[in-house]
Amino acid sequence: MTEPKIIITTNKTPFNIFQIYADTWKYRSFLLNLTNRELEMRYKGSFLGILWNFLNPLLSLAIYFFVFSRITQTAIPNYLVFLFIGINAWNFSIQVLGRACDLFPSNAGFLSKVYFPQEILIISLIASGAINYLISFSLILILMLITKASITLNLLWFPFLVVLHSIFLYATCLFLSSVGAIIRDLSYIVNTLLSLLFFLTPIIYSAETISKKYAWILNAQPFASIISLYRDIVHAGHHPNWHLLLYFCLFTLIWYLISHWIFNRLRYIVSDLI
Amino acid sequence: MNKDEIIIKFENVSKTYHSSLRSFNIREIFARVLQPKDSKPKEIKSLDNVSFEIYKGETVAIIGQNGSGKSTALKLIAGISGPSEGKVTIKGEITSMLALGAGLHPDFTGRENIFLNGSLFGMSNNYLSSRTADIIEFSELGEKIDQPVRTYSSGMMARLSFSIAIQVQAEILLIDEVLAVGDIAFQEKCLQKFEEIKKRKETTIVMVTHSLKQAEEHCSKVIWIQNSKLMKVGSPKEIVKEYTEIMMHH
Structure with missing residues (x-):
């Protein structure tokens, strides 16, 4: 028989990342089932069901494309692919972050009755978002074949960038979900900030059209960095900008450590509140 | 394995809920900052300096009136909540059946x-x-x-x-009033299943119950919590008798 696990809790339980993820791993079946439920519930009852996964990005793409390429003129080559990458990556971010603040209150039934690592709810939220993202991203490949855009081996960076993007969202969710459960106003603030951020992120325009003086500020904003990185490998077809990649990795790592520390400090306060 | 092994240990555990935290919003944060110091947030002490030990294989009932803090004690054992003061030590895997139907x-x-x-x-x-x-x-x-x-x-x-829930092979089983659900026949069946688990002597069972009869018939130890404080720990017969006497006087 294996040594029994010993858990000691005081009002200052130490922040042990390894313990947290060992626990999370134990609940992997729950994570899988929860993610499945998330995916099944999303379009349950709608006539077209899973097809909406393709239709949604296609329709929004059509609108943006019509407005920005037909009404205003753009000099960006293969604008359709360029636009699609930005919109998809952005949708992935806001689908996850838009629900992060209310994540714990809306799952109060689970959280106040049964013990499981709260991180599972966040991972499941991101996993279902990432699956939808991958499905709609597959349309980009079709689009590239149709528009005869060059497809290079640099596309192999894509899975790595999705993982990196997911970790960044995970860190942000750790912060938003725990603070948001305590300060209920946060979800309204975040929703407003997100709609502002849409314009401060080069989604429909290119960061290069901004004057060189300010372009770096745009790129330092993580939502912009990740979209830039996606475009490097898909739209431009070269390797990701090394400086930007390094910057985004470091940013994500530091942000993760801070937000997970905060999350852990608030863990029991959150479960007492909801 | 040592039979007298301590599985659950509470050392001077207190749990305080800040009632004003319930509806925490921006307005209240400002109010808190602007208000003078004497307007302290209301605190509700749910457990007050409670210490006890539970050994391997025991079946323990926690009894007490509504709002006495028994469910808080169970939440602390389950790891759903953490103590405000003191130390909770748990040895082994836990299954909590705090509310049936929670995850359906x-x-x-x-x-x-x-x-x-x-x-x-x-x-x-x-x-x-x-x-x-x-x-x-x-x-x-x-x-x-x-x-x-x-x-x-x-x-x-x-x-x-x-x-x-009964399928879990955990070392510690936590039960909150769940035996009060379903019809009599099903309750009987649950209690039987319960006795089976008890016989294996591998699982430590902690339950919160209002039924003194259940506590007396099925448990080997009773923890009595009154007004957030630990009143007594002891054999079911003795405690149930004392508890009933005190309740009669109220």
Whole structure:
């Protein structure tokens, strides 16, 4: 028989990342089932069901494309692919972050009755978002074949960038979900900030059209960095900008450590509140 | 393994809830900052300096009036909540059956819920598939298992929940009033299952109950909590007698 696990809790339980993820791993079946439920519930009852996964990005793409390429003129080559990458990556971010603040209150039934690592709810939220993202991203490949855009081996960076993007969202969710459960106003603030951020992120325009003086500020904003990185490998077809990649990795790592520390400090306060 | 091994240990545990935190919003933060110091947030002490030990294989009942802090004690053992002061030490895997039906999804069928709910208790999908037949049989749901849970009566839901939760092979089993659900026949069946688990002497059971009869018949030890404080720990006969006497005087 294996040594029994010993858990000691005081009002200052130490922040042990390894313990947290060992626990999370134990609940992997729950994570899988929860993610499945998330995916099944999303379009349950709608006539077209899973097809909406393709239709949604296609329709929004059509609108943006019509407005920005037909009404205003753009000099960006293969604008359709360029636009699609930005919109998809952005949708992935806001689908996850838009629900992060209310994540714990809306799952109060689970959280106040049964013990499981709260991180599972966040991972499941991101996993279902990432699956939808991958499905709609597959349309980009079709689009590239149709528009005869060059497809290079640099596309192999894509899975790595999705993982990196997911970790960044995970860190942000750790912060938003725990603070948001305590300060209920946060979800309204975040929703407003997100709609502002849409314009401060080069989604429909290119960061290069901004004057060189300010372009770096745009790129330092993580939502912009990740979209830039996606475009490097898909739209431009070269390797990701090394400086930007390094910057985004470091940013994500530091942000993760801070937000997970905060999350852990608030863990029991959150479960007492909801 | 040592029979006298301590599985659950509370050392001077206190738990305080800040009632003003309940509806925390921006306005209140400002109010807090602007207000003078003497307007301290209201605090509710749910447990006050409680210490006790529970040994391996024991079946323990926590008794006390409503709001005495027994459910808080159970939440601290389960790891759902943490103490404000003091130290809680738990040795082994825990299953908490704090509220049956908590993890059931109304739009999913009973069968689908076996997996969703079972994995919520930390069981793997593989293990659950091997137990599905047992769960369906024990729950007495029969054909109904393939219908959405929202069509179930509350008794059926409780039966399904109990049948799933009982499959966990944990070292510590926490039960909160769950034996009060379902019809008499099913309650009897649950108690029987209970005795089976007890006989194995591997599992430590902690339950919160209002039924003194259950505490006396099924438990080896009773912890009595009154007004957030530990009153007494001892044998069921002795404590139940004293408890009844005190309650009569009130």
